[in-house]
Amino acid sequence: xEIPKIVGAGLVVIGAGIGIGRIGGSAMDAIARxxxxxxxxQTAMLIAAALIEGIGFAALFAV
Amino acid sequence: xxxxxxxxxxxxxxxxxxxxxFGFSNTPSEGKPVQTETTAVAHEAAxxxxxxxxxxxxxxxxxxxxxxxxGHDFSLFEYEGQHIxxxxxxxxxxxxxxxxxxxxxxxxxxxAESNGNFYKLYHxxxxxxDAAGTLTEEHGHPTNAKPIxxxxxxxxxxxxxxxxxxxxxxxxxxxxxxxxGGISAGVGRFFEPIVLYIRDEIAxxxxxxxxxxxxxxxxxxxxxxxxxxxxxxxxxxxxxxTGNIAITFGLAVITFLITxxxxxxxxxxxxxxxxxxxxxMKIILAPIELLGVFIKPFAxxxxxxxxxxxxxxxxxxxxxxxxxxxxxxxxxxxxxxxFAISIIEILVALLQAYIFxxxxxxxxxxxxxxxxxxxxxx
Numbered sequence: 022x023e024i025p026k027i028v029g030a031g032l033v034v035i036g037a038g039i040g041i042g043r044i045g046g047s048a049m050d051a052i053a054r055x056x057x058x059x060x061x062x063q064t065a066m067l068i069a070a071a072l073i074e075g076i077g078f079a080a081l082f083a084v
Numbered sequence: 085x086x087x088x089x090x091x092x093x094x095x096x097x098x099x100x101x102x103x104x105x106f107g108f109s110n111t112p113s114e115g116k117p118v119q120t121e122t123t124a125v126a127h128e129a130a131x132x133x134x135x136x137x138x139x140x141x142x143x144x145x146x147x148x149x150x151x152x153x154x155g156h157d158f159s160l161f162e163y164e165g166q167h168i169x170x171x172x173x174x175x176x177x178x179x180x181x182x183x184x185x186x187x188x189x190x191x192x193x194x195x196a197e198s199n200g201n202f203y204k205l206y207h208x209x210x211x212x213x214d215a216a217g218t219l220t221e222e223h224g225h226p227t228n229a230k231p232i233x234x235x236x237x238x239x240x241x242x243x244x245x246x247x248x249x250x251x252x253x254x255x256x257x258x259x260x261x262x263x264x265g266g267i268s269a270g271v272g273r274f275f276e277p278i279v280l281y282i283r284d285e286i287a288x289x290x291x292x293x294x295x296x297x298x299x300x301x302x303x304x305x306x307x308x309x310x311x312x313x314x315x316x317x318x319x320x321x322x323x324x325x326t327g328n329i330a331i332t333f334g335l336a337v338i339t340f341l342i343t344x345x346x347x348x349x350x351x352x353x354x355x356x357x358x359x360x361x362x363x364x365m366k367i368i369l370a371p372i373e374l375l376g377v378f379i380k381p382f383a384x385x386x387x388x389x390x391x392x393x394x395x396x397x398x399x400x401x402x403x404x405x406x407x408x409x410x411x412x413x414x415x416x417x418x419x420x421x422x423f424a425i426s427i428i429e430i431l432v433a434l435l436q437a438y439i440f441x442x443x444x445x446x447x448x449x450x451x452x453x454x455x456x457x458x459x460x461x462x
Contacts, residue, residue, distance in 0.1 A: 064285070064442070067435070067438070067439060067442070068442060071387060071439045071442075074387060074391075075383035075387045078390040079383070079386055081390065082386065082390070
């Protein structure tokens with residue numbers, strides 16, 4: 022049985038979603054603990070989210 | 085609550101914020117013109133049939149497909165079969181330069197003749213053809229010969245406009261320091277904090293105090309270039325420049341070249357002979373790290389392209405809902421959704437410019453980083 026490519030892309034998107042969600046959640050926790058470090062946390066969060074997003078898009082374009 | 089003490093500016097700002105809602109302008113060059121909102125309202129009374137709906141869906145798909153492509157003429161909208169817009173110059177290299185106006189194509193409907201050669205525009209690609217304009221098709225793609233297309237397309241024109249705008253804005257900012265005794269004036273007051281932010285929050289932390297100066301010009305250029313083009317893409321002019329993979333490829337190649345041409349010994353050392361790991365591991369890591377050199381700019385290219393492309397497609401699909409529902413409820417739902425997405429898109433426009441600049445700075449930083457570990461061990 023052949024699994025369509027689009028299923029694989031969907032799995033990657035689920036993975037990327039979980040990843041970005043975890044990054045966002047952890048950043049929220051960190052900001053709640055140390056509000057004075059908000060700026061630094063946000064920058065690190067955006068970079069990490071952008072890197073994962075790249076993988077998600079790569080999967081979408083492979084379909 | 086006082087929303088604004090300058091009501092006129094506030095109203096103008098709201099109006100500008102609403103503009104992206106009307107941000108689709110290109111209509112298909114062939115087939116029936118897409119119904120404008122007024123005709124859709126007139127259709128409200130007419131009985132709906134499944135066939136009609138699927139036909140409208142096809143038309144919406146065609147409009148979106150046409151919008152995301154670069155255009156050979158600047159067509160603002162189509163009204164009752166009339167294209168409103170202006171022509172752009174076509175420059176072709178086909179055993180000699182061919183230079184003529186895109187009005188000769190009549191939006192893909194007729195064959196253009198130049199110095200004895202005939203050309204036809206089909207889905208925004210120019211093909212060489214005969215006087216009758218026949219295209220030999222295979223699997224839905226024409227197999228005719230393609231001349232090298234160097235035309236000033238819509239995207240090229242927009243890039244020129246943005247370049248000129250940036251030149252005027254930032255030279256005026258630079259001049260205002262001299263005139264005003266070291267304090268910025270006019271529109272520069274808006275841009276000065278952004279320039280400082282890029283220096284203090286992006287360049288210095290990622291590249292380091294020692295080397296950041298030589299990269300500042302590129303980082304500032306890339307940030308404002310991408311930002312302005314993203315914002316231009318949300319105006320009713322219907323431009324899609326950063327959502328074009330050729331543009332983002334060009335930008336990523338520049339970042340790639342700057343990273344690798346200004347890299348020091350440590351950078352290459354970390355790629356080919358990773359310090360601090362056992363020798364077998366060094367051999368395994370070398371090809372992976374080498375691949376990473378190319379994957380980094382590739383991800384940069386895909387990220388910007390896909391974000392803007394997807395944003396345009398989502399926005400236009402939501403506007404297309406009006407023509408599918410054909411009722412006041414569907415239309416107002418579509419309006420609300422496209423308004424919300426437009427506001428998110430304004431945020432995305434800034435965020436993608438920021439991410440592109442940030443990651444470029446990160447790569448430059450890794451290229452000029454000095455070796456710290458050995459000093460710590462001694």
